[in-house]
Structures are given as structure tokens and as C-alpha cells.
Amino acid sequence: MSGDELKSAAEVFAQELRGKIEREQGGVATFFNNFLLRTIRELNQLDPTLVWKESARRIGGAEGDHLRRRLTVLRGHLAARARGRFVAYHERLPVIPEAAPWGSDIDQAALAMSQGTTDCLQWRGMPLFKTAFDMSIYPMLIWEQKPRTVIEIGSGSGASALWLADLLAMSGIDGDVYSLDIQPPDVEHPRVTFLAGDCRHIEMAFPAKSITNWPHPWLVIEDAHVNVGGVLDYFHTRLQPNDYLIVEDSLQKRKKISGFVGKHDGLYEVDTRYTDFFGRNATCAFDSIFVRR
Template sequence: MTRSGDVSPTTIHQAKLDAMRRVRSHGGVPTFFDALVLAVPEHAEDEASRNLRRRLLTTLRSAGRGDEDPLARLARTPGTDLPGYTRSCSQGTGTPTVWQGRTLFKSVFDLGLYQQLLQRVRPATVIEIGSGSGGSALWFRSMGTAIGSPCRVVSVDLTPPPDADDDGVTFLRGDTAALADTLPPDVRGTWERPWLVVEDAHIHVPAVLGFFDPLLRPGDCLVVEDSLAKQETLRDFLTAGTHAAYMADSALLDLYGVNATSAVNSVWHVTDRVGRPDLGAGADGVAPAYRPAATVLPAAGRRSAVRPTGPAAR
């Protein structure tokens, strides 16, 4: 950036060279975004050109970070590139998207993001908290099969959809405030790894995060949807101290623009275990929700992707 806050012509020139390389790797076909990068004026001094250059640079740098500390990302990117009206239309206008005869309350941006995430994680088990009419659970199963990695899907809701169970898809009745009652060790013990956990119920979110955190393993993935209004909850969860070490997938979160997804800052990969070896669970396998940071500090010498903070961590 220059002293005036503009992006230097050298930086834009380099961004154009990178875009040209991407176009060549795609057989000469540019994406809409690469076409925009190649067309942006390097020296124009009008305010619209300056704003465009700044926005392009922000997007390129954010997406280029790959996996990063989720706390750092929460501080760096508190919002979304999606205009409010575009977001409002993204699940459908007259009717929502339908999959196998059931409504699918996922935005078009999230459907694209999940297709890429499934190919990266290749989950053996998808655990969905919040079932709706069942369309998203059936869609996860279909997408896993389509990429050659069939997954088991378990969807939990206080009022699960009737007659929606399918081959590889199970709907369970359960309260998000008491998931241990619905998913005891003898049930979840049969689930193969890796896991993809999707919080899409929007109620008792701290309890949901606290339940799954001690159960997750390296290679698993946690997604919190509709999280623009949950940023403080996510920050509290991370700073209280976690049993798993998480990294935010910035490449996916910014695939269609910075946080152009309902899962704002909240697509997390588990990279390590940083908590107690007993996973923080009692004899019945139930994990408490948040614990004070002092009880979940990583063992001496271990590297954590999420650093406990607060007075107990000093």
C-alpha cells in the first residue's frame, strides 16, 4: 500500500501476472474474478479505481492465507463481502432449493463451499445439528457418493422430519442443550473418522460446541453456520480454552469473496489435541460446555493453533 492508502502499481501488476498464470492453468479460460483482476486499471486515480484495487488486494491476501488461527481471523475479518440483499436471496426467492423432494436451506455460496470441503476432508461421518426438512442431510450423502467417498450422515433435531431416513442417513430426536442423551458413547463410538460436524440449529450453540470439542480428532472438521451473529460466541469458545486445536480454512471461507458464506469465520479443521488426555469427559462420556482456561491449557512444550488467553493463561 502507498502512503495515500492506494495499492501500488507494482502490486497490481504482480496480481495480474498471478491471474494470467491461473488462466493458463485453466486452459485459457478466466474466472469472472481473474477477468476483473486483469481489467483493473493500475494507475487510474479516480476513487472508484482506488477502491477496486484495495478490495481486490484484500480478497487475494485473505484467501491466500490458507489455514490460519481462527482467533486472528475473527479479529481480521469481522464481516462479509456478501451484500445483505444478495445474502437474503441466496437460498432461493420464490422457493428454497430442493433436493430429493425436500427443501434444502443452504445458500448457493454454501453449497459450493461444501462441495470443495467434502473433497478436502472426505468425511466418513457427517453429524448435522439441525435437520430442517431433511434436504441437507440427503444432499451431504449424495455429494459424498458423487466424489467417491460415501459418508454416513447423522442429523439431530428436536423435531426430526418424518419418513426421511434413507440409506446411510439417520435422523435422531434430540435437544441441542443435552446432546449426550441423544449421542452417548455407544452410539457415536460406531462412527468412522474423519467427522464433519455442522452446527445449523442456532440454539444452545455454546453447549453444542462444548459437547463436540473434546470428541474431535485431527482430520475432523467443524462448521458453524449462520455465524455472522455468533462471532462473540465463537470468540468466547476459543478464548476459554479448547481441547482441540483449530485452524480456520481461509481459502474456502474466501473462495467467493471474503466470508462469502453463512459460516462467517467458522470453517475449522482440527489439527491437534491440546486438552486433557481423558478428553475432558466423565465416565458417561459427557463433556461439559466451556471450561475455564486454566483447566485446558496445553501440556508444556506442545504447540497449540489456538492459544488460551485470559488471566488464567498468563
């Protein structure tokens, strides 16, 4: 979006946003709300005969750099809004390449640091291999989706399964967590079953006749990074509409994910409310928080 189309879209958006702040947020604006409204206000004060990109280009120094960056964020936000919440995987090309050159608004160092720097994030004193972004995304997703069954492939220290079970309990959801690992951790939780098994033989780890009766909705999380295609294929036939499928650390798994989604056209959509909650792909699950249709 650019030129006059961008200016009018920004005006409509600013009005809607002010209404949302008043009605839904009790008059409290977020940092990002203020950032966008201030950006639109400042852009509107520039020469009205020029498009914003050109006006911003003519401003020199740090001030110009800053305004161009803000304009890029605004354009990215408006474009993402226009696309809507649920998006086909193959449509998830960078909305504005200069804004998200490697597919994320978060630069690589910041994303790396979001798992912790002096230590990794912890839950109940155990290492939890999530980013700070994902630690905020999962509680919202769980609250909204209300999964009755959470299936995790790759337990790590066990902290993530315990954390997911605690989230279910804190959200008042009657659900259970099943977490598979080739070397299961030695921890316990009344809502967690740790399973010992190899996801290269996923059908043995989760035999069809045991999992058939597990109540839906399901939240399936692939985080072992082994036999990704086989794991996704196995769960595909068992997932039902409105189940969620999350592939973590997915940057290196794009080919596998793309192959999987391509086989099931229209059945998996990226839920951008979560992948993009803190900016485009501000998560370890790049374009891979899927809802099953």
C-alpha cells in the same frame, strides 16, 4: 497494503495469475481473473508518480467510483492471499473495513436473497436451508476432505442430510450422515440416520460410547442454534486433526464461537478457502468453517 508496495505486489500477483490460468485452468480465465487483471492494467496506465488510491480519487463520476471499488477489491484480495488459507479466528477482522463493513463482501440483501426469494432452495423437492454460496462450497469441501462421518445438528426438513449423503455418494466416499433434530423429519435415505433428540442434552443425543467408533474424518455441522457452546464443547473432545467443524448462521453466535475457540488456542483454524471462496464471508458460516488441528 498501499503505495509502491501495493503496485509491486499487484505486478507479482498478475504474473502468477497469468501462469495459473495457463497451467491449471487450460487457458480459461474466470470472470474474477479478468476483473483483477483488467483492474491492474488500468491502474498501471494512471500517473506513475501517484499512488493508485490518489489517482483513483482524482477520477470523477461513475468511472471514478467504479475504479475505487475495483481497487478496494484488489487490495482485499491481495491482503487475504498474503495471510494464507488457514487463519486464526481472532485474526479474522475485516481486512479492509470499507470493503466488507459488516464482515462480508456480500451485502445483506444479496446474502438474504441467496437462500431463494420466491421460494427457498430445494433438494429432492424439499426445502434446503442453505445459501447458493454454501450449496457450492459444501461439494468442494466434501470432495477435498472426504468425511467418513457427517454429523448434523438440526435436520430441518431432512433435505440437507439427504443432500450431504448424496454428495458423499456422488464423490465416491464411503460415509454416513447422522442428523439430529428435536422433531426429526419423516424421510429416509440408506446413508442417513435421523436421530430424535434435544441438543440441550447433546451427550444423550450422541452417547460417547456409540460415536467413538464412527470413522474419521468427521464433518460436524451445528445448525440448530440452541446450546451452541455446549454442542461445540461436547464435540471438541471427540474431534481429531483434520476433522471439520462448521457453525452455520454464525453471525449471531460470534460470542459463543469466540469463547469456544479462545479456550482451545491454536486448535481451530478458519479455512478461508471456503469462507471466502466467493468473497469474504460469502457464506452463512461467517468465519466459522473450522479445521481441527
